[in-house]
Structure formats: structure tokens, C-alpha cells
Amino acid sequence: MIEIAFSKYGKIRLFSILIIFLIIFFNTTSFVLAEALREAAFLQDYVVDKFDSAIFQLYLKSMEELDNQEIEFIDLLSEQSKDRQMLYGKLVYQEGFSSNIFFQLKKEVEDRDRQLFPEEEDFIPQMLPFPTQPTMKWWERLYAHVVSMRKVLTITEYNRFAMCGVDPARSERVVKRIKNYYDWNEKWFKEGQDVEYLAEKAAIEENIFLARRLFHEAAGCYHVGNFINFYDIKLKLESQEAARRCYVKAIALYEEKDRPIRIEIPFREAEIPGYLMLNNKPNQPLIIFVNVLNNIKEVENHYFALDFLEAGFNVFSFDGPGQGEMHQKMRLIPDYEQAIITIIDWFENNNTFNIDMERIGVVGLSFGGLSSVIAAAQDPRIDCVISNGGYAYIPPLSFIKKLHISTRLAVSYMSGINSMKVFYQKFGHLDIKNFPPLERPMLIIQGGKDDVVPAEHAFYFMDWAVGKDKELLYIEDSNHCCQDRFDIVMPYTIDWFKKYLYE
Numbered sequence: 001m002i003e004i005a006f007s008k009y010g011k012i013r014l015f016s017i018l019i020i021f022l023i024i025f026f027n028t029t030s031f032v033l034a035e036a037l038r039e040a041a042f043l044q045d046y047v048v049d050k051f052d053s054a055i056f057q058l059y060l061k062s063m064e065e066l067d068n069q070e071i072e073f074i075d076l077l078s079e080q081s082k083d084r085q086m087l088y089g090k091l092v093y094q095e096g097f098s099s100n101i102f103f104q105l106k107k108e109v110e111d112r113d114r115q116l117f118p119e120e121e122d123f124i125p126q127m128l129p130f131p132t133q134p135t136m137k138w139w140e141r142l143y144a145h146v147v148s149m150r151k152v153l154t155i156t157e158y159n160r161f162a163m164c165g166v167d168p169a170r171s172e173r174v175v176k177r178i179k180n181y182y183d184w185n186e187k188w189f190k191e192g193q194d195v196e197y198l199a200e201k202a203a204i205e206e207n208i209f210l211a212r213r214l215f216h217e218a219a220g221c222y223h224v225g226n227f228i229n230f231y232d233i234k235l236k237l238e239s240q241e242a243a244r245r246c247y248v249k250a251i252a253l254y255e256e257k258d259r260p261i262r263i264e265i266p267f268r269e270a271e272i273p274g275y276l277m278l279n280n281k282p283n284q285p286l287i288i289f290v291n292v293l294n295n296i297k298e299v300e301n302h303y304f305a306l307d308f309l310e311a312g313f314n315v316f317s318f319d320g321p322g323q324g325e326m327h328q329k330m331r332l333i334p335d336y337e338q339a340i341i342t343i344i345d346w347f348e349n350n351n352t353f354n355i356d357m358e359r360i361g362v363v364g365l366s367f368g369g370l371s372s373v374i375a376a377a378q379d380p381r382i383d384c385v386i387s388n389g390g391y392a393y394i395p396p397l398s399f400i401k402k403l404h405i406s407t408r409l410a411v412s413y414m415s416g417i418n419s420m421k422v423f424y425q426k427f428g429h430l431d432i433k434n435f436p437p438l439e440r441p442m443l444i445i446q447g448g449k450d451d452v453v454p455a456e457h458a459f460y461f462m463d464w465a466v467g468k469d470k471e472l473l474y475i476e477d478s479n480h481c482c483q484d485r486f487d488i489v490m491p492y493t494i495d496w497f498k499k500y501l502y503e
Contacts, residue, residue: 073101165302188221192222276315277314287362
């Protein structure tokens with residue numbers, strides 16, 4: 001019995017060994033065959049889907065039959081930006097492929113990744129957990145997968161990218177590479193990496209003006225990528241952190257007298273982070289910029305401030321509760337205006353900047369418009385206020401539910417509230433007519449074709465205010481915040497502030 005059992009066991013064991021041997025043999029053979037086929041790859045066939053332009057057939061023609069290193073070089077090159085592809089393609093065309101060129105590209109990529117992500121896992125302090133977003137409806141997800149971003153973007157969006165410091169030609173190149181909504185942030189993030197690398201290179205070569213310009217543009221790329229991303233929160237926050245990093249590098253290259261000053265103002269159990277930009281003339285007014293809901297202080301506001309500086313104003317731009325840096329410390333709050341009032345308190349107690357604190361103006365866009373006017377209604381130190389495209393009251397829940405999906409997702413992200421019903425329960429009481437009527441100068445800017453804030457809100461503001469210097473700038477054929485008329489709106493805003501802060 002024992003011998004029979006052993007005999008069966010021996011047969012089974014021998015059979016198992018044979019099976020293992022055959023698996024190893026076929027796997028090894030397959031690997032060898034694959035390597036043989038890989039080594040026998042020809043350039044013309046291999047690069048056909050690797051690059052957008054057929055010119056790389058010419059640039060790389062010296063390779064002909066590809067070996068492993070040449071294949072690895074082509075794979076790596078195909079993942080780079082168009083600028084880097086062209087540079088290395090021309091290099092191979094002029095000098096022929098060599099190991100030196102391959103290792104040069106490989107080192108460039110490794111150095112860039114090491115520089116951009118020195119502590120990738122700790123890219124942002126986790127003071128609050130990552131917000132979760134409401135689930136998109138099935139047809140919204142389907143549309144997001146198939147929509148051509150190039151076709152849905154309007155000239156207004158491209159104008160906004162330019163206001164973020166991104167060259168229009170660069171925007172066009174990036175958008176061409178984007179397949180759908182879910183591809184948006186990733187492609188813009190990669191472009192930001194490429195531009196940041198060029199900025200670092202320019203700085204090393206002491207091309208300071210170029211480096212500063214490119215750092216600002218890299219920040220713009222990162223911001224444009226994050227702005228509509230509500231599907232990958234980790235990537236969104238990485239993009240914002242990268243934009244802040246590039247902004248810090250950019251302003252480090254300014255002369256000290258022109259450099260924005262980083263300020264952190266205690267507010268409840270957090271700090272309000274912001275930048276003060278001075279016009280270098282003593283005793284000039286202060287303008288406080290209040291962001292749109294889903295924005296960061298480092299990008300558009302920087303460019304807006306340049307015209308204000310030229311006009312003689314000092315400018316303070318900040319991230320309030322739920323915005324930018326402060327989002328991880330404090331979500332959006334119903335009494336956002338208290339952050340604005342706290343900022344004024346701080347400057348009064350820490351005015352080492354030769355600012356005339358007797359002349360203060362506040363301007364807010366979109367949600368920031370309502371908060372700005374509420375702050376003015378409660379704080380007489382604010383001499384005049386502008387709301388551009390701001391709500392005069394939180395609209396009914398039925399209206400909120402009909403807002404564009406991107407707007408609803410932005411509201412959810414900033415507030416940390418997934419349900420629009422719960423959001424309305426917390427914020428729905430906000431109504432400008434619940435505050436003392438404003439007697440000081442107020443300018444309301446409104447687009448007649450605003451699909452986010454209906455025009456009736458502008459007239460609601462005007463009906464509430466009682467001052468003789470209230471004014472409505474209504475542009476019938478303009479959109480939300482009159483973004484398509486900023487060439488008119490921004491200079492008009494500056495002239496209006498000069499009228500009431502200099503006379």
C-alpha cells in the first residue's frame with residue numbers, strides 16, 4: 001500500500017516538474033522571440049503612432065533598424081512636450097543617434113521629476129481630509145468622456161487663459177492634445193512641468209526676465225488645469241501647489257521694491273494667506289481683491305493688480321475660506337465677509353507699508369461680489385465697493401440644482417458639502433437686504449447674458465443701496481462677470497476707484 005502510494009506520488013511529482021519546465025521553456029522562448037522581434041523593429045513602422053508630425057521620420061531616419069536603446073529613446077521622447085521632441089529630433093538629425101543623446105534626454109527627465117516632486121507624497125499638509133465630490137449622473141460622465149474640449153471652449157475661455165499668463169499659442173497647442181474632460185488636468189499639468197523646467201534652465205543661465213515670465217506662465221498652466229478638475233482631487237491639489245511653487249519662484253526674481261509681500265493673517269483657528277503688492281508711493285489707497293469661488297490668489301489676481309499698481313493703488317489679494325491654500329484649513333463659510341473685515345483690522349494694526357488706511361476699496365467677482373458688498377455694509381472703513389457678477393442673495397434651491405454641473409461641483413468642493421439641499425440649508429439665508437442699506441459708493445457690474453448670476457441680482461443690489469453714488473454698469477450682450485468685456489470692465493473699475501478714493 002505504501003509502495004503504491006509512493007508510486008502515485010512520484011508520478012504526480014514528476015508530472016508537476018515537467019509542467020514547470022515547459023512553462024519556463026515557453027516563457028523564455030517567448031521572451032527571446034519578443035526581444036528578437038523588438039530588435040528587428042524598423043524606424044518607419046515603429047514611430048508611425050508615436051509623434052503627431054511625420055517630420056520625425058526624417059529627423060530619426062539615421063536609426064533605420066532599431067536596437068533596444070533606440071527604442072527606449074523613441075518611447076521616452078514621445079512622452080515629452082512638443083518643444084523637447086523637436087529639440088532632440090533635430091539633434092539626432094544633425095549628429096546621428098548616440099548613447100550620449102539618449103542619456104542626456106534620460107537625465108533631463110529624471111532631473112525634472114526630482115526637481116518638481118522632491119517630496120511627492122507630502123505635497124500638501126493634510127489639515128482636513130480630501131473632499132469627496134458628488135457622483136456625476138451617468139449621462140454627465142458619458143458626455144465628459146466623449147466631449148471634445150477644443151470644440152466646447154469659446155474665445156472667452158482662451159481670453160481667461162491669457163489673463164492667467166498663458167500665451168494663446170501655447171493654450172491652442174495644449175488643448176489640441178486633450179481628448180476629453182478627464183484628460184484636461186493631466187495635459188495642463190504636464191505642460192506646466194515643461195514650462196517650469198524651461199524657467200529653471202533660464203534662471204540657471206541668468207536670463208532673469210525670461211525665467212520670471214516662464215515661472216508665471218507655468219503657474220498659469222497649473223491653474224488652468226486644476227480649475228475645472230473635480231474628478232481627481234489629488235491631482236487638483238497637486239496642481240494648485242505647483243502653481244504656488246512657481247509663483248514663489250517668479251516673485252523671487254523681482255527687485256525687492258517690486259516684489260509681492262507674503263502675509264499671513266490669523267483668522268479663527270487658521271491663517272488667511274495673501275500677497276501685498278505696493279506701488280512704492282507713500283500714503284496711497286488699498287484695494288482688496290476678493291476671489292471668485294474656485295480661484296487662487298497667485299495667478300489672475302497678480303495680472304489684474306499690475307494695472308492697479310500703475311494707477312497708484314496698493315493691492316492685497318488673498319485666499320479666503322474654501323479657496324486655494326486655505327481650503328485645507330477651512331472650507332467656505334457663510335460669513336465670509338468676516339475674513340475681509342479681519343484683513344482690514346490686521347492692516348490697521350500692522351501698517352508698516354505706508355498705506356493710507358483712510359482710503360480702502362474692495363472689489364469682488366462672482367461669489368466674492370456678494371461677500372464684498374456685505375463686508376462694506378458692516379464695516380464703515382470700506383469707502384467704496386464693487387461687485388462684478390455677484391449674487392445679491394443665494395438663489396432658491398430649484399435654481400441651484402439647475403446650475404451647470406461644473407458650477408455645482410465647484411460649490412461642493414469649496415464648501416465640502418455634497419448635497420445642494422444641505423448647502424442651501426447652510427447658506428440660503430444670505431440676502432443683501434438682511435443687512436443695513438449701503439450709503440457709500442457702490443458699483444455693480446452685470447452681464448445681460450450671465451447664465452450663472454441672472455441680471456435681476458444687479459437690480460436687487462441697486463434697489464437695496466440708498467447712497468447717491470450707487471452705479472450700475474450693465475452690458476447687455478456680456479457673460480458672467482463680463483469676462484468677454486474685460487478690456488472695458490477692468491479699466492472702468494480702476495477709473496471708478498480713482499474717482500472715489502482720490503477725490
